[in-house]
Amino acid sequence: MRNFISVHDVKDINALAETALMYKADPFKDRKLGADKRIGLLFLNPSLRTRLSTQVAAANLGMEAIVFNVDKEGWALEFEEGAIMSGSSVEHIKDAAPILGSYFDILCIRTFPGLKNREDDYSELYISQFIKYCGVPVISLESATLHPLQSLTDIISIKETLKENVAFKSINAKPKIVLTWAPHVKPLPQCVANSFAQWVNAWGEADFVITHPEDYELATKFTQGATIINNQDEALKGADFVYVKNWSTYTDYGKIYENDPGWMLTDEKLKLTNQAKVMHCLPVRRNVELSDEVLDGPNSIVTRQASNRVWAAQAVISEILKNA
Amino acid sequence: MRNFISVHDVKDINALAETALMYKADPFKDRKLGADKRIGLLFLNPSLRTRLSTQVAAANLGMEAIVFNVDKEGWALEFEEGAIMSGSSVEHIKDAAPILGSYFDILCIRTFPGLKNREDDYSELYISQFIKYCGVPVISLESATLHPLQSLTDIISIKETLKENVAFKSINAKPKIVLTWAPHVKPLPQCVANSFAQWVNAWGEADFVITHPEDYELATKFTQGATIINNQDEALKGADFVYVKNWSTYTDYGKIYENDPGWMLTDEKLKLTNQAKVMHCLPVRRNVELSDEVLDGPNSIVTRQASNRVWAAQAVISEILKNA
Amino acid sequence: MRNFISVHDVKDINALAETALMYKADPFKDRKLGADKRIGLLFLNPSLRTRLSTQVAAANLGMEAIVFNVDKEGWALEFEEGAIMSGSSVEHIKDAAPILGSYFDILCIRTFPGLKNREDDYSELYISQFIKYCGVPVISLESATLHPLQSLTDIISIKETLKENVAFKSINAKPKIVLTWAPHVKPLPQCVANSFAQWVNAWGEADFVITHPEDYELATKFTQGATIINNQDEALKGADFVYVKNWSTYTDYGKIYENDPGWMLTDEKLKLTNQAKVMHCLPVRRNVELSDEVLDGPNSIVTRQASNRVWAAQAVISEILKNA
Numbered sequence: 001m002r003n004f005i006s007v008h009d010v011k012d013i014n015a016l017a018e019t020a021l022m023y024k025a026d027p028f029k030d031r032k033l034g035a036d037k038r039i040g041l042l043f044l045n046p047s048l049r050t051r052l053s054t055q056v057a058a059a060n061l062g063m064e065a066i067v068f069n070v071d072k073e074g075w076a077l078e079f080e081e082g083a084i085m086s087g088s089s090v091e092h093i094k095d096a097a098p099i100l101g102s103y104f105d106i107l108c109i110r111t112f113p114g115l116k117n118r119e120d121d122y123s124e125l126y127i128s129q130f131i132k133y134c135g136v137p138v139i140s141l142e143s144a145t146l147h148p149l150q151s152l153t154d155i156i157s158i159k160e161t162l163k164e165n166v167a168f169k170s171i172n173a174k175p176k177i178v179l180t181w182a183p184h185v186k187p188l189p190q191c192v193a194n195s196f197a198q199w200v201n202a203w204g205e206a207d208f209v210i211t212h213p214e215d216y217e218l219a220t221k222f223t224q225g226a227t228i229i230n231n232q233d234e235a236l237k238g239a240d241f242v243y244v245k246n247w248s249t250y251t252d253y254g255k256i257y258e259n260d261p262g263w264m265l266t267d268e269k270l271k272l273t274n275q276a277k278v279m280h281c282l283p284v285r286r287n288v289e290l291s292d293e294v295l296d297g298p299n300s301i302v303t304r305q306a307s308n309r310v311w312a313a314q315a316v317i318s319e320i321l322k323n324a
Numbered sequence: 325m326r327n328f329i330s331v332h333d334v335k336d337i338n339a340l341a342e343t344a345l346m347y348k349a350d351p352f353k354d355r356k357l358g359a360d361k362r363i364g365l366l367f368l369n370p371s372l373r374t375r376l377s378t379q380v381a382a383a384n385l386g387m388e389a390i391v392f393n394v395d396k397e398g399w400a401l402e403f404e405e406g407a408i409m410s411g412s413s414v415e416h417i418k419d420a421a422p423i424l425g426s427y428f429d430i431l432c433i434r435t436f437p438g439l440k441n442r443e444d445d446y447s448e449l450y451i452s453q454f455i456k457y458c459g460v461p462v463i464s465l466e467s468a469t470l471h472p473l474q475s476l477t478d479i480i481s482i483k484e485t486l487k488e489n490v491a492f493k494s495i496n497a498k499p500k501i502v503l504t505w506a507p508h509v510k511p512l513p514q515c516v517a518n519s520f521a522q523w524v525n526a527w528g529e530a531d532f533v534i535t536h537p538e539d540y541e542l543a544t545k546f547t548q549g550a551t552i553i554n555n556q557d558e559a560l561k562g563a564d565f566v567y568v569k570n571w572s573t574y575t576d577y578g579k580i581y582e583n584d585p586g587w588m589l590t591d592e593k594l595k596l597t598n599q600a601k602v603m604h605c606l607p608v609r610r611n612v613e614l615s616d617e618v619l620d621g622p623n624s625i626v627t628r629q630a631s632n633r634v635w636a637a638q639a640v641i642s643e644i645l646k647n648a
Numbered sequence: 649m650r651n652f653i654s655v656h657d658v659k660d661i662n663a664l665a666e667t668a669l670m671y672k673a674d675p676f677k678d679r680k681l682g683a684d685k686r687i688g689l690l691f692l693n694p695s696l697r698t699r700l701s702t703q704v705a706a707a708n709l710g711m712e713a714i715v716f717n718v719d720k721e722g723w724a725l726e727f728e729e730g731a732i733m734s735g736s737s738v739e740h741i742k743d744a745a746p747i748l749g750s751y752f753d754i755l756c757i758r759t760f761p762g763l764k765n766r767e768d769d770y771s772e773l774y775i776s777q778f779i780k781y782c783g784v785p786v787i788s789l790e791s792a793t794l795h796p797l798q799s800l801t802d803i804i805s806i807k808e809t810l811k812e813n814v815a816f817k818s819i820n821a822k823p824k825i826v827l828t829w830a831p832h833v834k835p836l837p838q839c840v841a842n843s844f845a846q847w848v849n850a851w852g853e854a855d856f857v858i859t860h861p862e863d864y865e866l867a868t869k870f871t872q873g874a875t876i877i878n879n880q881d882e883a884l885k886g887a888d889f890v891y892v893k894n895w896s897t898y899t900d901y902g903k904i905y906e907n908d909p910g911w912m913l914t915d916e917k918l919k920l921t922n923q924a925k926v927m928h929c930l931p932v933r934r935n936v937e938l939s940d941e942v943l944d945g946p947n948s949i950v951t952r953q954a955s956n957r958v959w960a961a962q963a964v965i966s967e968i969l970k971n972a
Contacts, residue, residue: 028360036676038704048398048420052390052427056362059388064707066700069397073717074696075931084935086833091931095943095950096696099930102955103700185410282423283399283415287408295419302419307426352684372722372739373747376714380686380751383712393721509734606747607723607739611732619743626743631750 001319004139007202020315034063040104045112053309097133110141115254147191151199152312157305175240181212182289183259184246194222201225211235239273266291325643328463344639358387364428369436377633421457434465439578471515475523476636499564505536506613508570518546525549535559539581563597590615649967652787668963682711688752693760701957745781758789763902795839799847800960823888829860830937832894842870849873859883887921914939
C-alpha cells in the first residue's frame with residue numbers, strides 16, 4: 001500500500017482488518033517499526049477521534065507524530081493550477097507539499113468539501129494535488145467525498161461483533177447491514193456514507209441495504225451493489241447492523257430538502273430489526289439523529305467503533321511503513 | 325489516588341508535597357513509570373503554565389502527552405443529560421468521554437465556570453460528567469470552582485520556603501498565611517481562592533487568614549477553618565506569606581462590586597507583615613493586583629511557585645500511575 | 649553560541665553551514681545530544697516551515713519539542729516596562745519568561761513587527777525582553793527585523809549548489825548574488841531581506857547586489873557592503889543566484905509605495921542572468937512575486953532551501969546544546 005485514500009488502495013480488506021485486530025490484542029507488537037520516522041497530520045478542518053487515534057497509533061509504532069492545524073496555525077492554501085495569487089490564499093500546494101514531503105515520511109491530511117460545487121468536491125482536487133506534489137505516502141483523514149479510516153474501523157467493528165456472536169454465524173449466510181439516513185440540523189458532507197457504501201460493497205460479505213428519503217440519493221459510483229429503499233421501516237426489517245448517518249443532498253448538491261424527525265432511529269424502530277447493532281461514526285446529535293435510549297442501550301456499538309479507530313490507523317500506517 | 329479533583333483525593337498532603345520535592349531534586353527518577361502510557365490534556369479554556377508544566381511532568385515520567393484544545397481544534401460539547409441536540413453543541417460528553425478514555429490512560433481537563441449561574445458552576449457538572457463517562461483517572465487542570473494542581477504547588481512552595489528559613493521555624497509555632505483579595509479589570513472565577521483555602525485548611529499547619537472587601541465572601545465550605553477579616557491592613561499584620569488573588573463575587577454571583585485600588589499589594593503594605601513572602605498563581609495584572617516593586621522585589625516567590633508546577637503535576641501523575 | 653538571534657551570534661558561518669550539511673548526510677548522528685532536554689517553540693505569529701523543521705530538527709537530536717501558540721492557545725503578553733495592566737494584555741513578559749525558562753532548556757520565539765512604528769520594531773523589544781528575562785538560550789524563529797534561521801538555510805543552499813556545480817568554481821572568483829524586491833499584495837516585514845543582506849555581507853564570499861524600486865531602500869546597517877541598484881535588469885546581469893522577496897518601505901515605514909508588476913521575476917528576466925538559481929523563503933505569491941514558469945522550472949531551488957531548514961535548525965540547536 002502506497003497511499004490510503006479509498007478502498008481501492010487496499011488489496012485485501014479482511015487481511016487489513018485482521019492486522020488491526022492483531023494490534024488491538026498487542027498494541028506494541030511493532031513498536032520499533034516507525035523508529036526514526038515522522039508522520040505529519042495536517043488538518044484543514046477540525047477533528048477529534050481521527051486526530052487523536054492516529055497520534056496514538058503512530059506512537060504505538062514508535063513513530064514521531066506532529067500535528068499541524070493548517071487553517072488555524074498556518075494560512076490559506078491555493079490548490080488551483082496557474083492561479084494569480086493576489087487574493088487571500090497565501091501559499092500554493094505546489095510549494096507547500098514537496099517541503100512537507102521532505103520533512104515527513106508519511107503525510108496525513110483532512111479536507112472537507114465546500115458543499116457549494118459538486119464537480120469541484122467530487123474531483124477531490126485538494127487531496128489529489130497534495131498527493132501529486134508531496135512525494136511521500138498520503139493517508140486520508142477524510143477528504144471531500146470519502147473517509148476511509150472510518151470505513152475500515154466500521155468493517156473491523158462489524159467483523160469483531162460477528163466473531164463474538166457465534167450463534168449469528170450459524171443462522172445467516174450473510175449479515176444484513178442497513179445504512180440509514182438520519183435528520184440533522186446542518187448540511188453535512190456525504191463522505192462517511194459514500195465511504196461506508198464503497199467499503200461494504202467491496203467487502204462483499206453482507207446483504208447491504210441503503211435507505212433514505214427521496215432526493216437524498218448518493219452517488220451511484222459508491223452505492224452500486226447495494227439495494228436502495230426509500231421506506232425506512234421496510235429497509236430495517238431483519239437488519240443485523242444499522243449504520244445511522246445524515247448527509248446533505250447529492251443531486252441538487254449540498255442542501256437540506258426535508259428533515260423529517262420520523263427518520264430518527266429509536267428503540268421502537270429497532271424492534272423491526274434482528275436486534276441489530278447500531279453504528280454511527282460520531283459526533284452524533286443526540287435525540288436528532290438517534291435517541292438517547294438507543295445510544296445508551298445495549299445495541300449501540302458506537303464506542304467500540306470509535307475505539308477501534310486506533311487499530312485501523314495503526315494497521316494502515318504499518319502497511320505503508322512495511323511497504324516503504 | 326484515582327482522580328485528582330480536589331484536596332479530598334489526597335490522603336497525605338505532606339507526603340504528596342515531599343514526592344514533588346523529590347522529583348525536583350531528581351526529575352528523571354521514575355523515567356520509566358509512564359512507558360507505553362498516554363496522558364491526554366484537554367482544554368476547554370486557555371492555559372500556559374498548567375499545560376506546559378503538565379506536558380513536561382509527563383515527559384519526565386516517560387509518558388506520551390497529547391494536547392487537545394477542545395474549543396479551538398474540536399467543537400462545542402454538550403453536558404446536559406437528555407439534551408435534544410439541535411443547537412450549537414456538536415457532541416455529547418457521554419459519547420466523547422468514553423472514547424477519549426479508550427485512547428488514554430489518564431485524562432486531564434480544564435473547564436472554566438460560566439460565572440452566570442452559581443448553582444451550575446458549583447455543581448461542577450462538566451468535570452463530574454467527564455469523570456462519570458470516561459472510565460479512566462481524571463486530573464483537574466482547573467475546574468469551575470477549584471484548581472488543585474495550583475494549590476498543591478502553593479503548599480510545596482510554602483514548605484520549601486519554610487525549610488530554607490531555619491530561623492523562622494524556631495520563632496513561630498505556625499506560619500501566618502494571608503489570602504488577600506486584589507483588584508482586577510474583569511470578573512474572575514473563585515477557583516484559585518477556593519482551592520487555596522481548601523488546601524491550607526486541610527493541611528492545618530498554618531494560622532490562616534482571609535481578607536477581602538465586604539461582599540466578596542467566598543463559599544463557606546471552602547473557607548471554614550480560616551479567620552475572615554475585611555480590613556486588609558489588620559489582616560496583613562505579622563503575615564509570613566501573603567497570597568494575592570482577585571475573585572468575583574460569590575453571593576450575588578460573578579460580579580465586580582467595587583474595585584478599590586487601595587487593595588493592591590504594595591511595598592508599603594508589606595511593611596505591615598513579617599517580611600512576608602508574596603504569592604500569586606499568575607497571570608498577574610501588574611500595578612493592578614500587585615505593584616511592580618513587590619513582584620520584582622526580594623519578597624516575591626511567584627516564579628518559584630510557577631516553576632514548582634512541574635513537580636506538583638509529576639507527583640500527581642506518578643501517584644495515579646503507581647495506583648493503577 | 650548562547651543565543652541565535654542574528655549573524656552576530658555566529659563565530660564561523662562556514663563551519664555552522666558544514667555542521668548543517670553533516671546532519672543532512674546523517675540526521676541521527678547526534679541522536680542522544682538532546683536526551684532529557686526540552687525545547688519550547690513559542691509562536692506569537694503563524695508559521696509552517698519554521699515550526700515543523702525545528703520540531704523535526706529537535707527530534708533528530710533526541711530532544712522533546714513542545715509547541716505553544718501564545719496568541720491562540722494563551723493570551724496577549726505585555727512587553728512594556730512599568731505598564732499598568734488594566735487593558736487587554738493579560739501577562740507581562742517579566743512574569744511569563746522566567747517560568748518558561750524554568751520549564752525548558754532552550755526557548756524559541758517568533759514575533760512579527762507591527763509595521764506601525766519603526767523605532768519600536770527596530771528596537772526588537774519583544775525578543776530582547778524575552779532574552780533578558782527567560783534565563784535560558786533563545787533561538788529566533790523570526791523577529792521584528794531579522795530571520796536568522798532562514799538566512800542560515802540560504803547560505804547552506806548556496807554553498808550546496810556551488811559544490812555541485814564544479815564548472816562554476818573554475819570560472820568565477822565569487823558568485824554574484826542578487827537580492828531583488830518583488831511585488832506583493834500586502835505590506836510585509838523587512839526581516840528576510842535584512843537578514844539575508846546581513847548574512848551575505850558577513851559571509852563575504854559573494855559579489856552582492858541589492859535591487860529595488862526607489863523608496864524601497866533597506867536599513868543601511870544591514871545592507872552595508874552590498875551594491876545597490878534601482879534598475880532590476882541592470883542588477884540581474886550575470887547573476888548566479890537571484891533571491892526574490894517583497895518588503896514594505898523602511899524609510900516612510902511599513903507602506904506599499906508602488907507595486908509595479910514589471911518587477912515580478914519571469915523566465916524572460918532570467919535570460920539576463922548567468923542561468924541563475926532562483927531563491928525565495930516561501931510562502932510565495934505565484935504569478936505576483938515570481939511566475940509559475942520560474943518556480944516550476946529547473947532554475948528554482950526554493951524546495952531545496954525550505955528542505956534545508958531542518959539542517960539549519962539542527963545545527964543551531966546542537967551548537968547551543970554543546971555549549972551549555
